[in-house]
Amino acid sequence: MGEADVIPLHGPGGRPRPRPTPRRRSLTPPPVETPPEPPVAEEPPPANLPVPAAPSELERTVTEVAAFLRRRLAGRYTVDEFGFDPDLNENVILPTLRPLYERWFRVETIGVENVPAEGGALLVANHSGTLPLDALMTVVATHDDLPTPRNLRMLAADLVFGLPGAGALARKAGHTLACNPDAEALLGDGELVGVWPEGFKGIGKAYADRYKLQRFGRGGFVSAALRTGVPIIPCSIVGAEEIYPKIGDLGPLARLLGVPYFPITPTWPLLGPLGLVPLPSKWYIEFGEPIRTDEFEPGAADDPMLVFNLTDQVRENIQQTLYRLLSGRRNAFLG
Amino acid sequence: MPPSVVLVTGVSRQLGGDLAARLAADPSIDRVLGVDTTPPSRDMRRRMGRAEFVRVDIRNPLIGKVISTAKVDTVVHASLSGHPSASGGRSMMMEMNVIGTMQLLAACQKSDTVGRLVVRSTTSVYGASKRDPATFTEATEPKALPPGGYAKDAVEIEGYVRSFSRRRPDIPVTTLRFVNFIGPRADTAFAHYFSLPVVPMVLGFDARVQLLHHEDAVAVLERATTNDLPGVFNVGADGVLMLSQAIRRAGRVALPIPEPLVPWVGRITRRARLVDFSPEQMRLLNYGRVVDTTKLKTEFGFEPRWTTVQAFDDFVAGRALRPVVDTDRIVNVGESVVRGAAHYLPGHRGAAVQLEAAPDQPALAPVR
Numbered sequence: 001m002g003e004a005d006v007i008p009l010h011g012p013g014g015r016p017r018p019r020p021t022p023r024r025r026s027l028t029p030p031p032v033e034t035p036p037e038p039p040v041a042e043e044p045p046p047a048n049l050p051v052p053a054a055p056s057e058l059e060r061t062v063t064e065v066a067a068f069l070r071r072r073l074a075g076r077y078t079v080d081e082f083g084f085d086p087d088l089n090e091n092v093i094l095p096t097l098r099p100l101y102e103r104w105f106r107v108e109t110i111g112v113e114n115v116p117a118e119g120g121a122l123l124v125a126n127h128s129g130t131l132p133l134d135a136l137m138t139v140v141a142t143h144d145d146l147p148t149p150r151n152l153r154m155l156a157a158d159l160v161f162g163l164p165g166a167g168a169l170a171r172k173a174g175h176t177l178a179c180n181p182d183a184e185a186l187l188g189d190g191e192l193v194g195v196w197p198e199g200f201k202g203i204g205k206a207y208a209d210r211y212k213l214q215r216f217g218r219g220g221f222v223s224a225a226l227r228t229g230v231p232i233i234p235c236s237i238v239g240a241e242e243i244y245p246k247i248g249d250l251g252p253l254a255r256l257l258g259v260p261y262f263p264i265t266p267t268w269p270l271l272g273p274l275g276l277v278p279l280p281s282k283w284y285i286e287f288g289e290p291i292r293t294d295e296f297e298p299g300a301a302d303d304p305m306l307v308f309n310l311t312d313q314v315r316e317n318i319q320q321t322l323y324r325l326l327s328g329r330r331n332a333f334l335g
Numbered sequence: 336m337p338p339s340v341v342l343v344t345g346v347s348r349q350l351g352g353d354l355a356a357r358l359a360a361d362p363s364i365d366r367v368l369g370v371d372t373t374p375p376s377r378d379m380r381r382r383m384g385r386a387e388f389v390r391v392d393i394r395n396p397l398i399g400k401v402i403s404t405a406k407v408d409t410v411v412h413a414s415l416s417g418h419p420s421a422s423g424g425r426s427m428m429m430e431m432n433v434i435g436t437m438q439l440l441a442a443c444q445k446s447d448t449v450g451r452l453v454v455r456s457t458t459s460v461y462g463a464s465k466r467d468p469a470t471f472t473e474a475t476e477p478k479a480l481p482p483g484g485y486a487k488d489a490v491e492i493e494g495y496v497r498s499f500s501r502r503r504p505d506i507p508v509t510t511l512r513f514v515n516f517i518g519p520r521a522d523t524a525f526a527h528y529f530s531l532p533v534v535p536m537v538l539g540f541d542a543r544v545q546l547l548h549h550e551d552a553v554a555v556l557e558r559a560t561t562n563d564l565p566g567v568f569n570v571g572a573d574g575v576l577m578l579s580q581a582i583r584r585a586g587r588v589a590l591p592i593p594e595p596l597v598p599w600v601g602r603i604t605r606r607a608r609l610v611d612f613s614p615e616q617m618r619l620l621n622y623g624r625v626v627d628t629t630k631l632k633t634e635f636g637f638e639p640r641w642t643t644v645q646a647f648d649d650f651v652a653g654r655a656l657r658p659v660v661d662t663d664r665i666v667n668v669g670e671s672v673v674r675g676a677a678h679y680l681p682g683h684r685g686a687a688v689q690l691e692a693a694p695d696q697p698a699l700a701p702v703r
Contacts, residue, residue, distance in 0.1 A: 058677055066670040073662035075583035078644075081575050081625045082469045083543045161465040161622070164539020164594065171541070172577075181468040181475070 082153070082182070083171035089151065093173050094143060100133070101140040104278070105239060106335070109145040110286040114233055117148045120187040121290070122225045123194045124314050125235035126213055126322065127202035130263045132156075133278060134203075134240035138194060139173070141285050153186050154194040155179075155221075159259070183224040194235075195221045197311075200260040206249075210241035211326060213319045219304075219311040222293075226301035226310075231290035234314050236321035239283030242332045244268065282335035284325050288317055337561050338409035338451065339365040342402060344393055344439065345414025346386075347371035349522050350455070352379040353553045354413060358560060359386040368405055370398065371414070372431075393435040399442035402449065409451040410443055411560050412436065415492065417457070417485040418524060418611040425484065425613070432488040433495075440499045443506070452508045453559045454496050458569060459486035460512060463622040469543075472627040473512070473567045484613045493567075507565035511555060514571035514626060517646050518549035519653020526650060528610045532659050534582045535600050538591035542578040542623030545571045548641035548649065555637055568635050569626035574642040578620065584644075585651050586658025594621075 068091055071077055077087040101107050115121065123142070128134060135154055142152040154170075155178035161167040176182045178195065186193050196202065201214040225232050248264030268275025291314060300306050329335060341358050345351035346369030355369045356379075367386035369375070374390060375383065391397050393414065402410070415432055419425040436454075443449045459481060461471045466478040481487050493510060500508045515525045525546070528534065536542075547570060555570050582589045592600050601617045604610045631637055641649060 058680075059674070062670060062673050062677070066666050069666045069669075070663055073583060073666065075576075075580040077580070079543070079575055079577055079580070081543070081545075083541075083575065083577065083623075085577070158466045164537075166539075167465065168539060168541040171543070176469045177466070179468050181470070181472070185470065 079172070080174075082174065082176045082186070084151070084153070084174035085172040086151070086174075088172050089174060093169070094140060097136055097140050098144070101137055101144070104280050105137060105243075105283040107137055107141060107239075107283040107285055108335075109141050110284060111289075112146050112287060114287040114289055115142065115146055115150070115192070116231065116290070117146070117150075118190065120190045120228055120230035121192050121233055122183075122187060122221060122230055123152065123192060123233045123235050123287075124221060124318070125194065125196055125237055126211075126318050127196035127198045128205070128210065128237070129203060129240035129278075130244035130246050130265070131278075132196070132203060133243060134237045135194065135196060137240070137283065138235065138237065138285060142192060142194075150192045152194045153191045154196075155183055157199065178220075180220055180224050183221065184228055187224060187228040187230045197221055204246065204249075204261040204263070207241070207245035207247055211238070211322050213315055213322070216311050216315045219307040222307045222310045222314070223301040225293045226296060226307070229294035231292050231294075232310075232314055233290050234288035234317040234321065236286045236288065236318050236325060237283065238286075238322060238325040238329065239281040239332070242281035243278035245279070279333070281332050282329075284329070284335075286321055286325060288321055291317075336563065337361075337363045340368070340405055340407045340448075341366070341409045341411060341560060342368045342370060342405070342407040343386075343411045343413055344370045344435075345412075345416070345455075346383075346388065347373045347375040347379070348414070348416070349520070349549070350516070350552060350556070351411075351413040352383060353549070354411060354556045354560070355386040356382045356384065357553055357557050359384040361561070364561075366405065368401065368407065370401065393439045394430065396438065396442070398439055399445060402442050402446050406448045407446070408448050409453070409560055410439070410449055411453045411455075411556060412439055413453075413455045413556060415455050415457065415489065417459075417613060417616065419484075419605075419613055428485075429488055432485075433491050436492045436495055440495055444499060444503055449506060451560075451563065452496075452499070452506055453556065454492070454508065454510045455556070456493055456510050456512045457486070457489045458512045458514050458571070458624055458626050459616070459619075460489045460493060461624060461626070462486065463542075463618050463624050465622060467622065467624075470625045470627045471569065473569055473630055485616060507563050509559040509564050510567040511559060512567065512569050512626070513552060513555075514545045514547050514569075514624070516549045516552050517546045517650045519650055521549040521650065524611050524616065526654075528612065529581065529585045529587065529647075529650070530654060530656065531604075531609060532587060533590045534585075534587045535590045535592050535597075535604070536578055536582070537597055537620050538593045540594075540621045542620050543575045543625050544578050544581055544623055544643070545575055545625045546643045546646050547572050547639065548646035551639045551641055551646075554640075555631075555635075558635070558637055564635050566630075566634065568631045569628050570631055570637075571626050571628050572639045572641055572643045572646055573628070574644055575625055576643055576647060578623065581647055583662075584647060585656050586660075587656075588659050 077085060079085045125138060139152045143149045151174055154175040156170055156175050158177055160170050161177060183193060197217040198214040199217060205214060244263065244265045246263040246265055250262040250264065254260065254262035265275060341364055343351050343355045346355050352375055355367050358364050358367045369383065369386050369388045370391055370393060372392050374388060389401055391401055414435065416428055419428050443452060461475060462477040462479050462481045464479045481490060496508060496510055516523045517525055551572065579589055597617055601612055
């Protein structure tokens with residue numbers, strides 16, 4: 001009789017790390033663009049003047065918000081050529097996502113030390129959940145839970161950039177179209193790039209197929225990583241499958257609207273707008289060990305066999321991690 | 336090898352005129368011939384100095400005679416126009432752009448004196464769509480070919496230029512794809528657009544805008560005229576402004592317009608002679624366009640003096656655009672109102688008083 005298979009419940013990252021207490025986040029001014037103040041000769045304050053009381057937190061907040069509004073309304077901030085607006089991202093977009101991340105999904109991150117603190121890296125993750133909330137939560141995870149906050153630059157489908165509102169917002173949050181020139185440009189600039197290679201097949205899969213990885217595109221992300229020599233970080237997200245359990249699909253309506261699928265969930269479209277509220281599942285995001293790509297000889301990106309093998313390796317890695325995380329989870333909502 | 340006789344087309348318009356003026360100021364160039372269908376303005380003529388103006392339509396074979404009699408050795412084709420109403424309607428603009436280029440290239444091909452050709456093109460040849468990468472390099476194929484108008488003219492012109500260089504491989508051809516110009520003196524559609532008190536933009540879209548200072552544009556053309564730098568080059572300044580950001584920097588008020596209504600608004604502003612945007616240029620307001628200028632810096636050897644933001648600020652300062660709404664003042668008023676209201680919050684005032692009374696005490700718990 002052989003021994004029972006032992007499935008390690010927790011990866012090399014150890015037990016799920018308790019979430020660090022949320023730091024007090026203040027409105028940070030943009031790194032550049034503020035015109036240099038003329039140097040003021042420092043004078044010691046006259047002794048007989050009353051010492052001004054320390055500003056209360058409320059006053060500080062008012063000052064910060066007013067400074068932020070002035071900056072925004074005068075257009076005194078910088079964007080990069082992708083349209084990334086760090087000032088808006090830091091002060092509006094991330095704070096909007098944070099309650100969802102901290103309170104609603106109670107995301108736990110594992111293996112944050114696997115994400116390099118600087119330099120280009122390609123984060124590859126599984127996609128699920130009907131709406132790309134998993135991508136947005138990963139953005140918060142890579143900003144808040146890493147020892148040094150990083151801005152995850154995601155590669156998104158062209159559908160996003162054609163949508164009024166969403167497209168402009170995605171650009172401002174630093175995301176760009178999933179295409180090799182953009183991926184290589186970002187990786188070459190030393191950015192942390194996020195890619196969801198399953199695409200619509202992954203995010204729009206039925207609830208019955210949850211946590212079964214779909215095909216990983218055509219391996220375009222691997223060749224981008226090979227060309228720039230950056231590590232690939234497999235990222236496994238557990239919990240996102242349960243937020244909108246897709247039990248049906250209105251294909252004709254989807255075609256009419258020009259979207260890949262029109263989901264039916266237990267609450268949507270039955271309850272109307274209320275059906276848009278995601279179910280509060282408990283999430284785990286595990287960053288796996290980086291897979292190096294700088295050891296291959298130049299020209300490896302043009303070797304389809306190698307690209308397919310690497311793609312498979314990353315996919316297998318994520319699938320195994322998903323199974324491991326799932327076996328350690330007792331309840332989808334309580335964790 | 337510096338040129339001795341230069342022919343510049345489109346000299347009655349700003350870019351061509353300014354280039355002719357620059358070349359005329361260069362003593363190493365013997366003659367500068369300016370060609371256009373309408374004579375340049377008095378001010379332009381004064382600045383052009385010793386440059387000679389020849390009133391000839393480049394669609395007419397006469398242009399060949401001008402080139403051969405003057406022994407022109409460098410032709411700068413700068414007359415590409417994107418303003419339908421300034422060129423006498425869309426069909427007239429297409430005539431001037433495409434047929435004019437064909438005639439000019441035919442004349443150059445026949446000539447045995449022409450030894451350099453510089454063609455002004457535009458980054459509109461890349462189109463603008465949601466499927467495009469964030470930045471275009473010279474090798475990027477457009478995802479959707481521009482459907483018509485100005486951009487299509489430019490695509491066709493570039494096609495004729497390519498076949499010209501196949502037939503006359505001995506003549507180095509420089510094709511310069513310019514982004515939109517801006518500057519205190521720039522008389523372009525973009526300058527008019529940002530001078531409107533209320534600036535229409537597409538609802539839910541915010542284009543990335545890359546600009547080029549007018550002076551930099553002239554300098555690039557001058558460098559291409561006086562040096563052999565064959566190839567296709569993107570010409571744009573460093574950095575990017577968001578459309579909404581640019582509108583704010585100019586102190587204008589943005590007016591978001593739902594996408595289906597955009598062509599109508601475009602038509603109205605065109606009719607009213609406010610902004611001469613051709614319909615396909617309006618698409619630029621959706622997605623914007625940014626080009627990679629690495630090749631310009633390395634191979635062409637030109638570093639734009641103004642960044643996009645600096646060029647735009649120079650335009651705002653030079654035009655003395657006054658903010659339509661004083662946003663700083665609104666924020667100041669709002670801030671003082673909130674501060675004033677905060678004083679009446681229960682506990683807040685007391686806390687401040689206590690702090691004043693006992694400054695050595697550790698700070699009290701903040702009251703929100």
